Amino acid sequence: MTVQQPIIRLENIDKVYRVYERQIDWVRSALIPGSRAHYREFSALSGISLTVGPGETVGIVGRNGSGKSTLLQIICGILQPTRGKVDVSGRISALLELGAGFNPEFSGRENVYLNGSILGLNRDEINDCFADIESFAGIGEFIDRPVKTYSSGMYVRLAFAVAINVRPNILIVDEALSVGDTLFQAKCFAKFKQFQEQGVTILFVTHSMDLVTRYCSRAFLLEKGHLVQIGPAKEVVDSYNRLLIDQSIGSGKNKTVSEKSQEEENVREGGEGRLLAHVKSNEHDFQLNSDENRYGNGKAEIVKVGIYNCKGQPQQTVCHAEQCKIIMDVVFHTDLENPVFAFTIKDVKGFDITGTNTFFHEIDTGTMRKGEIFRAVFTQYMRLNAGSYLLSFGCAGFEDGEYVVYDRRYDLMSFEVISGRQSVGFFDLDADISVDQVH
Numbered sequence: 188m189t190v191q192q193p194i195i196r197l198e199n200i201d202k203v204y205r206v207y208e209r210q211i212d213w214v215r216s217a218l219i220p221g222s223r224a225h226y227r228e229f230s231a232l233s234g235i236s237l238t239v240g241p242g243e244t245v246g247i248v249g250r251n252g253s254g255k256s257t258l259l260q261i262i263c264g265i266l267q268p269t270r271g272k273v274d275v276s277g278r279i280s281a282l283l284e285l286g287a288g289f290n291p292e293f294s295g296r297e298n299v300y301l302n303g304s305i306l307g308l309n310r311d312e313i314n315d316c317f318a319d320i321e322s323f324a325g326i327g328e329f330i331d332r333p334v335k336t337y338s339s340g341m342y343v344r345l346a347f348a349v350a351i352n353v354r355p356n357i358l359i360v361d362e363a364l365s366v367g368d369t370l371f372q373a374k375c376f377a378k379f380k381q382f383q384e385q386g387v388t389i390l391f392v393t394h395s396m397d398l399v400t401r402y403c404s405r406a407f408l409l410e411k412g413h414l415v416q417i418g419p420a421k422e423v424v425d426s427y428n429r430l431l432i433d434q435s436i437g438s439g440k441n442k443t444v445s446e447k448s449q450e451e452e453n454v455r456e457g458g459e460g461r462l463l464a465h466v467k468s469n470e471h472d473f474q475l476n477s478d479e480n481r482y483g484n485g486k487a488e489i490v491k492v493g494i495y496n497c498k499g500q501p502q503q504t505v506c507h508a509e510q511c512k513i514i515m516d517v518v519f520h521t522d523l524e525n526p527v528f529a530f531t532i533k534d535v536k537g538f539d540i541t542g543t544n545t546f547f548h549e550i551d552t553g554t555m556r557k558g559e560i561f562r563a564v565f566t567q568y569m570r571l572n573a574g575s576y577l578l579s580f581g582c583a584g585f586e587d588g589e590y591v592v593y594d595r596r597y598d599l600m601s602f603e604v605i606s607g608r609q610s611v612g613f614f615d616l617d618a619d620i621s622v623d624q625v626h
Contacts, residue, residue: 192276193238194357194388195262200235200271202257202412203228231257232412235271242386246399246420248427249409255392258409259283259359262390277356277388278307282347291335295326295345298334302349316352323374324348344371351378358382360391396424400537421537425480425597472501473600476577480597486523487582487593490560491516494578494602505569507606507615513565515580517594519555526552526593528563529581532571533598540576540613570614573606 205226207216216226232254239245247255260266261273263281289298299320303313321330324345329337337345351358379402382389393399399406399420406423408416408430416426473493493501495512505511513530529544545552545563555561581595606615 191241193274194241194276195237195239195390196272196274197235197237197262198272198274200232200258200261200268200273201230202232202254202261202266203230203269205229230412232261232268235414237407237414237417239388239390241388242383243405244383244389244403245391246403246406246423247390247392247409248394248396248399248406248423250431252411253409254412255409256283256361259361259390259392263359275357278353279357279359280306280350280353280355281359281361282350283359283361289334289342289346292333294333295324295330295337298345299330299349302346303353306350306353308353312353316354319352320345320348323352323378325371347375351375355387357388357390360389360393362393396427397539400424424537428597429480429482473503475600476598479599481595481599483582483592483594485593486521486591487517487519487526487555489515489580489582489594489596490518492578492580492596492599502602503600504603504605507569507571507573507604507608508617510566510568513567513578514562515582516560516562517582518560519557521557523555523584523593524553526555526582526584528552529583530565531579531581533577533579534613535575535577537577537598540571542579544581569604570616571604572610572613572615573604574613575601575603577601 205216206229207226209225235254235258247258249255257266259281260283261268262275263279263283264273264275265281265283290301293301299317300310300313303316304310308316324330324341324347326337326341326345329341330345334342334345379389383402389402391398403420405418406420407414408423408427410430416423475492492515493513494503494505495514496502497510497512502511515528515530517526517528519526527544527546529542529546531542532540534540543565552561577598578600579595579597580599581592583590583592583595585591608615
């Protein structure tokens with residue numbers, strides 16, 4: 188069995204910038220090598236080592252300023268690392284700053300050839316793929332007009348068409364898969380899937396976690412220039428979501444939800460404690476996920492969830508088109524104003540399919556007092572097609588204009604949908620079909 192060598196290999200990559208206190212210090216450093224200019228070092232990347240195999244689709248996630256774009260630029264050769272070794276095999280097409288190499292005075296056609304040559308293609312190779320570029324961009328006769336006359340949408344469409352149709356071995360994308368209108372975006376994602384089928388190696392940065400879980404086999408998590416996790420896409424996305432919440436929780440709020448709730452139970456008295464115990468005792472109605480991804484600041488706690496039929500009976504298998512109730516009980520450990528109750532349904536790969544919350548429905552939930560338990564009931568018809576799904580729940584709110592998570596329980600329970608008929612995709616919209624002869 189032949190072991191394929193990585194198409195991208197990075198070993199102990201550092202990228203350090205000098206940040207000067209004054210402009211004169213930068214000038215002195217540039218003109219007088221060895222001068223003692225005042226600067227501080229900023230480390231954009233530290234000790235990054237990773238490999239990407241041929242045909243892999245890998246996502247890079249992290250907060251703003253974590254070093255994602257710097258990493259892509261080093262892989263592309265736009266930036267040189269301060270230390271470390273970069274080894275990349277094959278032609279790279281990079282969707283970083285779309286149209287950065289366009290000359291506004293040139294026509295679209297001339298810019299295609301200009302950009303193609305920048306990407307390393309000779310004229311014959313550009314001739315071979317020009318028809319694909321022109322068709323993909325879909326800007327018609329504007330292809331022969333100066334780029335300076337283009338709308339912003341046309342400009343981006345042509346730039347994207349050039350970058351994605353030069354038949355690369357490696358495609359690198361930085362937040363560029365959602366350009367243009369809806370139809371053009373659909374065309375972009377179809378091309379993306381085509382590349383995957385053709386074995387093109389894809390590396391991309393996005394803030395859309397749905398795209399990472401849907402398209403990527405693996406993902407890298409960056410934080411403050413360090414590579415903190417490499418693993419299956421869904422696991423890395425879960426860690427990233429937890430990281431986003433952790434940054435908003437200050438000192439004194441670092442206890443887990445379970446630790447906080449245990450403290451509350453220790454001081455809770457009389458009827459309130461008995462009511463909470465009753466609510467929690469009903470959790471045995473459903474098989475819950477012991478590996479759920481749970482986080483929050485603990486000001487509220489989701490203590491009971493489930494799916495019930497109209498008779499109030501628990502069910503983890505739901506018939507298509509049947510009315511059901513998705514419920515969640517929340518106990519509040521402090522006074523809160525207008526908290527948001529939410530649920531989300533995902534497929535088994537972690538792709539968000541649907542969900543809603545009280546904020547979207549403009550429901551004012553009012554004031555919740557410490558120790559009170561409230562139940563949110565979402566009543567609806569099950570329109571999902573047959574299959575297995577994951578149900579997540581959340582309770583959050585807005586404090587001083589900031590969105591704050593009190594308790595979020597991702598992938599808390601699974602459920603099955605059964606159906607007596609087939610349909611394409613996730614949903615059956617229950618079409619009423621008629622076929623009649625037209626005279």
